[in-house]
Amino acid sequence: MRIKKTCVYPVIIFLCLFFIFPVILLSQEPTAIKILDDKVRTYLENRRGTWRELNVPASDGKILYDLIIKNNYKKALEIGTSTGHSGIWIAWALSKTGGKLITIEIDAERYREALANFKEAGLANYIDARLADAHNLVKELQGPFDFVFCDADKEWYKNYFIDVYPKLEVGGCYTAHNVSARRGMGRQTEQFYNYLKRLSYVETAVNDSGGGISISYKRPIK
Numbered sequence: 048m049r050i051k052k053t054c055v056y057p058v059i060i061f062l063c064l065f066f067i068f069p070v071i072l073l074s075q076e077p078t079a080i081k082i083l084d085d086k087v088r089t090y091l092e093n094r095r096g097t098w099r100e101l102n103v104p105a106s107d108g109k110i111l112y113d114l115i116i117k118n119n120y121k122k123a124l125e126i127g128t129s130t131g132h133s134g135i136w137i138a139w140a141l142s143k144t145g146g147k148l149i150t151i152e153i154d155a156e157r158y159r160e161a162l163a164n165f166k167e168a169g170l171a172n173y174i175d176a177r178l179a180d181a182h183n184l185v186k187e188l189q190g191p192f193d194f195v196f197c198d199a200d201k202e203w204y205k206n207y208f209i210d211v212y213p214k215l216e217v218g219g220c221y222t223a224h225n226v227s228a229r230r231g232m233g234r235q236t237e238q239f240y241n242y243l244k245r246l247s248y249v250e251t252a253v254n255d256s257g258g259g260i261s262i263s264y265k266r267p268i269k
């Protein structure tokens with residue numbers, strides 16, 4: 048029995064569209080994720096112990112990474128990029144949730160170094176790095192955000208929080224570095240922690256395992 052060519056072509060097109068192409072696409076996606084993961088992991092391993100510009104320790108970077116993955120956050124803001132160590136951990140998590148990070152640095156040299164580091168780590172596409180005074184830019188940014196990491200000038204922590212809070216989504220998380228439940232962590236951040244604890248509309252915990260990170264979740268309005 049001879050099969051007509053005109054009958055075979057639609058079958059081939061059907062198979063390609065619904066079976067072969069999807070299988071190819073699905074089998075490539077995990078490969079792309081794995082390639083990026085390997086690149087970032089290798090970069091961070093090679094850079095271990097070399098971060099000198101007031102950067103967070105790797106253990107604190109991992110805390111930020113885990114928070115983003117666990118809550119599937121996508122719209123992140125970092126205040127205080129420095130040379131990008133925490134930004135790399137945040138952006139690495141966002142590369143998995145499909146999100147993006149805006150990060151702000153006032154120092155031009157650190158900003159340039161951060162850009163180079165983001166590129167070398169393979170994460171530049173997930174980061175919108177701004178050279179600016181965060182005192183002004185944080186007010187101007189539209190948001191909304193669902194994850195914030197504050198790690199710039201400590202005396203301004205409360206002002207940053209007040210400016211960002213209205214742009215933080217309910218369920219979103221505001222974290223700040225060098226904030227600890229322990230005493231003697233510095234007057235500025237201790238004041239900020241006491242301020243957070245008094246607020247009824249956020250739920251704050253502190254992770255003291257590294258440099259101290261306050262973790263405040265925005266509660267729904269009752």
Ligand SMILES: C[S@@+](CC[C@H](N)C(=O)[O-])C[C@H]1O[C@@H](n2cnc3c(N)ncnc32)[C@H](O)[C@@H]1O
Pocket residue numbers: 100101102103126127128129130131132133134151152153154157179180181182198199200
């Ligand atoms: C503790 S470091 C940030 C470290 C960074 N998060 C990391 O772990 O890689 C603080 C940074 O905030 C920057 N900074 C201080 N005041 C600022 C401001 N008003 N606007 C933007 N950046 C500021 C400093 O230049 C410094 O690089």
